[in-house]
Amino acid sequence: MLTEISAGRAFAPGHITGFFEIHDDPDPRRKGSTGCGIVINGGIDTVVTGYTENTEIILDGIPARAETTRSVIEQLVDFPVRVECTSSIPVGCGFGASAAGALSTAYALNDAFSLGMTSNQIVETVHIAEVINGSGMGDVEGQYFGGMPIRRSPGCPPHGVLDRVPTPSFNVHCIVLGELSTGSVLSDPVIMKEVNSAGRSALLALLSRPTVENFMHLSKQFTLKCGLASDRVMDAIEAVDSAGGMASQAMLGETVFACSANDAEEDIVEVLSTFGKVTTYRVTSSYQHP
Numbered sequence: 672m673l674t675e676i677s678a679g680r681a682f683a684p685g686h687i688t689g690f691f692e693i694h695d696d697p698d699p700r701r702k703g704s705t706g707c708g709i710v711i712n713g714g715i716d717t718v719v720t721g722y723t724e725n726t727e728i729i730l731d732g733i734p735a736r737a738e739t740t741r742s743v744i745e746q747l748v749d750f751p752v753r754v755e756c757t758s759s760i761p762v763g764c765g766f767g768a769s770a771a772g773a774l775s776t777a778y779a780l781n782d783a784f785s786l787g788m789t790s791n792q793i794v795e796t797v798h799i800a801e802v803i804n805g806s807g808m809g810d811v812e813g814q815y816f817g818g819m820p821i822r823r824s825p826g827c828p829p830h831g832v833l834d835r836v837p838t839p840s841f842n843v844h845c846i847v848l849g850e851l852s853t854g855s856v857l858s859d860p861v862i863m864k865e866v867n868s869a870g871r872s873a874l875l876a877l878l879s880r881p882t883v884e885n886f887m888h889l890s891k892q893f894t895l896k897c898g899l900a901s902d903r904v905m906d907a908i909e910a911v912d913s914a915g916g917m918a919s920q921a922m923l924g925e926t927v928f929a930c931s932a933n934d935a936e937e938d939i940v941e942v943l944s945t946f947g948k949v950t951t952y953r954v955t956s957s958y959q960h961p
C-alpha cells in the first residue's frame with residue numbers, strides 16, 4: 672500500500688514508418704518489423720501518479736482504453752496508477768502514438784516507483800505490449816534509437832538490430848487526412864503479402880544507398896506497391912513532387928509526410944495546405960556538423 676503520492680514524468684517521440692516488413696514469430700520478443708522511418712520532435716508526454724483506487728489512463732483529458740499502455744502497466748506494477756498522456760502527435764494516424772504513449776508511461780513508472788529497469792528492459796516491455804495488442808511492431812525500437820532508424824532485424828534488444836541513415840536535422844511537414852487502424856491492416860493476409868514483399872526489397876535498396884532522398888523515394892514506391900493510399904493521399908504526394916519536394920504515406924495512417932532536398936520548403940507547405948492543416952516537425956540529426 673502506497674502511503675504518499677509518487678509521481679513520474681517522461682516524454683517519448685513519435686515515429687513515422689516509411690516502409691516495413693513484418694516477421695512473425697511465436698515469441699513476441701522476436702516478432703516485429705524491419706524497415707525504416709523517422710523520429711520526430713512531437714510525441715507523448717506522460718505523468719503517472721500512484722495512490723489511486725483504479726488504474727485510469729487519460730489521453731488528452733479523456734479517459735481511454737489504451738490497451739497497449741494498460742498491458743505495460745500490468746507488466747510493471749501490481750497496484751493501480753493514474754496515467755495522464757498529453758499528445759503533440761495525432762493518434763491512430765501513423766505517428767506511432769500507441770508506442771510513444773506506452774514508452775513514456777514505462778519510463779515514468781520506472782522513475783516514480785524506482786523499478787530499476789534499464790532502457791533495454793523498458794523497450795522490451797513496450798515491444799511485448801505492442802505485439803500482443805497488434806498496435807505496432809517496431810515503432811518503440813525506432814523511438815528509442817532516434818534520428819532516421821533502420822530496423823535491420825525484427826524484435827526488441829538483443830534480437831532486433833538497429834542502424835541509422837546518417838543525416839543532418841531536417842523538417843518534415845505532415846497532413847492527416849483520416850485514420851487507419853494498424854491492427855486491421857496487419858491482420859489482413861492479402862495486404863500483408865504485398866507489404867512484406869515490397870518492404871523487403873525497399874530495405875535492401877536502402878542499405879545499398881542509405882540517404883534521406885533514397886528513403887523518401889523507396890517509401891513512395893512502397894506506398895504505390897501496397898495500395899494502402901487513398902486517392903487524396905496519392906494526390907497530395909504527387910502535388911508535393913510537382914512542387915519540387917519528396918512525399919510519402921506514413922505507415923500506417925491516412926497521413927502524408929513530406930520534406931525537401933533543396934529550397935522547396937515553402938512551396939511544399941503551401942501545396943500541402945490545400946489538402947489539410949500542415950504540421951511541421953523536426954527530425955533530429957544523428958551526428959554533429961559545423
Ligand SMILES: Nc1ncnc2c1ncn2[C@@H]1O[C@H](COP(=O)(O)OP(=O)(O)OP(=O)(O)O)[C@@H](O)[C@H]1O
Binds near residue numbers: 730853854922
Ligand atoms: N498512452 C497512449 N497514448 C495514445 N494512444 C494510446 C496509448 N495507449 C494506447 N493507445 C491507443 O493506440 C491506438 C492507436 O494506435 P494505432 O497503432 O492504431 O496508431 P498509432 O500508434 O497512432 O500509429 P501507427 O499506425 O504508427 O502505429 C488508439 O486507439 C489509442 O487509444
Ligand SMILES: CC(C)(CO)[C@@H](O)C(=O)[O-]
Binds near residue numbers: 807808853922
Ligand atoms: C506496423 C507499423 C508499420 C505501424 O505501426 C510500425 O509499427 C512498424 O513499422 O513496425
